[in-house]
Amino acid sequence: MDMRNHDLKEDIREYWSKRSATFDLAFGHRIPPGPELEAWAAAxxxxxGPEPKRVLELAxxxxxxxxxLLSLGHEVTALDFSEAMLGVARTKHAGNTRVRFVLADAERTMEPDEAYDAVICRHLVWTLTEPEQALxxxxxxxxxxxxxxxxxxDWTQPTRMGRLAGLAVRLIERLIGHDPYYDGAMSEKHADIMRRLPFSDGLTAERLxxxxxxxxxxxxxxxxxRSIAMAQRKDADLRNRLRTLFYRRFVLVASRPVDVAS
Known part of the structure; x- marks a missing residue:
């Protein structure tokens, strides 16, 4: 690992570890049963594919x-490099024999070669310190x-609609108060980390x-x-419905080539 990234990675670990106790209370992180869980499962x-597989979940x-993933019948190895986050996850899934939790770095998983049918991550790539190494x-x-x-x-540049939605949220919060669990609760630390990342100027599908x-x-x-965003809005209050408009989100799917027999 490039040692210049060491302090940055430790800051990332500390930031998310501190958020672990209340992370599920922040809109957009928890995936509640009902329309939202169904939308994620469909994606x-x-x-x-529909058949149970061996899946590596990163971060x-x-x-x-x-x-x-467990709701779809997959066998899951779920890794994170925050022990605090893993503690919450282990408690949540205690007794489920189809998941193995591992303390590990998503950029260097230390997992065996050719061991998994799928590798899946949510809101990880923008935090990578060495994206080429990770891929x-x-x-x-x-x-x-x-x-x-x-x-x-792209969590750095609100869309045009997102800027308008942000203004509306600020007006709402003048009336009902600030949401202490939204990401802005540690905004200075979050902004400092983002400035030091390779994707500091934004992660887009075109760039990835x-x-x-x-x-x-x-x-x-x-x-x-779109289907995930629509499901998130279905049971959300006005402030959180507006938050789904802030940024341009995307899904990427790719395959490892099938080896050709000689």
Missing amino acids: VRDAI CGTGEVTNV ADWIRVLKPGGRLLVFDG EPLVREAGFVNIAFPSH
Whole structure:
């Protein structure tokens, strides 16, 4: 690892560890049963197929995407490099024999070669300190034909609609008060981390695609994120419905090439 990234990675670990106890209270992190869980499950099913598979989940956090994967019958190895986050996830899924939680770095998983049918992550790629290294590791642990599934977004530049939505949220909060669990609760630390990341000026599908291709992935596609956003809005209050408009989010699906027998 480039030692220049050491302090940054420790700051990232500390930031999310401090948020672990209340992370599920922040809108957009918890995936509640009902329309939202169904939307996430459909997105996963469409990307990697309906049959139970061996899945590596990167940066599992409090185990919300883990729950989606388990609901679909997959066997899951869920890793995170925050022990505090893993503690919440382990408690949430205590007794489930189809999930194994591992303290590990998503950029260097230390998992065996060609061990997984799918590698999945949510809101991880924008935090990578060495994205090329991470992608090389992810294709290494995938079986030939295995799928990479990424849920992420450009968290630096609000859309035009997002800027208007942000103004509306600020007006609402003048009336009802600030939401202490939203990401802005640690905004100075969050902003400091973001400034030091390779994707400090924003992660977009257009920027990620060539990196994924250069890592050796094929069949790269960008399914719509719309169904997830619509499901999030379904039972949300006005403030949180507006928050779904802030940023441009995307889904990426890609495959490790199938080896050709000689």
